[in-house]
Amino acid sequence: MTLAATDTALVASHDAILLDLDGVVYRGGDAVPGAVEALKAVDDARLAYLTNNANRPPSAVADHLRDLGLTVSEDDIVTSAQAIAGVMAHDLPAGATVLAIGGEGLRTALTERGLVPVDDRHAPNVAAVVQGYTPQLGWRDLAEAAYAIQSGLPWYASNTDLTIPTAEGIAPGNGALVHAVGLAVGREPVVAGKPYAPLFEETIERIAPDSPLMVGDRLDTDISGARQASIPSLFVLTGVNSLADVINATEEERPDYVGRDLSALHDVHPPVVIDGAGATCGSASAEISDGVVRVTKSGTSTETLRAVVGLGWAARAESAITVTVDATIGA
Structure with missing residues (x-):
């Protein structure tokens, strides 16, 4: 080549x-x-x-880009959260409840596709687990995802980037956190983000x-x-x-x-x-x-x-x- x-x-x-x-x-x-x-x-x-990056909804990303001086609309923004929500909406019944481990962007995308995000694996009729990036994720969140996946629920992830560039340097990305859960459960998720x-x-x-x-x-x-x-x-x-x-x-x-x-x-x-x-x-x-x-x-x-x-x-x-x-x- x-x-x-x-x-x-x-x-x-x-x-x-x-x-x-x-x-x-x-x-x-x-x-x-x-x-x-x-x-x-x-x-x-x-x-x-x-x-x-599935953390922010398209509206927040568009606002960020406008603050930088660009002219954009929400339709110009396509997130891995939107992509994985589309995959899940195809796979799951309409209105299905899903355990959402991630930020506002992931929850917004799921809601827009007619799914119901919850943060408690013990909520009634949880049908799947989906994992996306947010800086606020902690050990307890990852453990809850692992427990739910081990119970037999299907597992989805917005993306598997191991790192994320920040103003201060390169930091662990969603892929590093997905990998941590994978090590615990011995499975791999369905992934929507690039390169998929x-x-x-x-x-x-x-x-x-x-x-x-x-x-x-x-x-x-x-x-x-x-x-x-x-x-x-x-x-x-x-x-x-x-x-x-x-x-x-x-x-x-x-x-x-x-x-x-x-x-x-x-x-x-x-x-x-x-x-x-x-x-x-x-x-x-x-x-x-x-x-x-x-x-x-x-x-x-x-x-x-x-x-x-x-x-x-x-x-x-x-x-x-x-x-x-x-x-x-x-x-």
């Missing part, structure tokens, strides 16, 4: 941009530098915001794009999920995964495009030309020696990253070595 190329701005080839939020648009409460400006400059493509299909299906059904592009910072969720859904993807270096991670990724987790941040939507992505131990992309060039990729000539940030990634992928195709990136590249 090689990086895809464009001869015009990347955004010009797509009628919808599907954006992860944490690590792409914001970190915690603050916008990723340059993200708002880049999104405001998108003229002709529909913007949809896909988040595996339901979140993408919910989004595509809602906005019906002809040529969507997924933008994400996580290889195992955003990029892998887009690849499984046959949606091209742009990876940005503002969140969880690093440039070295991209170079050493399996083919199932490789993006079609790479960029420093969301400004890459407005860049041309020239082809990468490999020549032995060197690569060029636009005005940028890179070389590899002893498994280390170094930039020999900088171009735009997108050209430089493409030269580095393209050369790293070519080296791995030849010898399957682990490629490292010269520290001066800074990613």
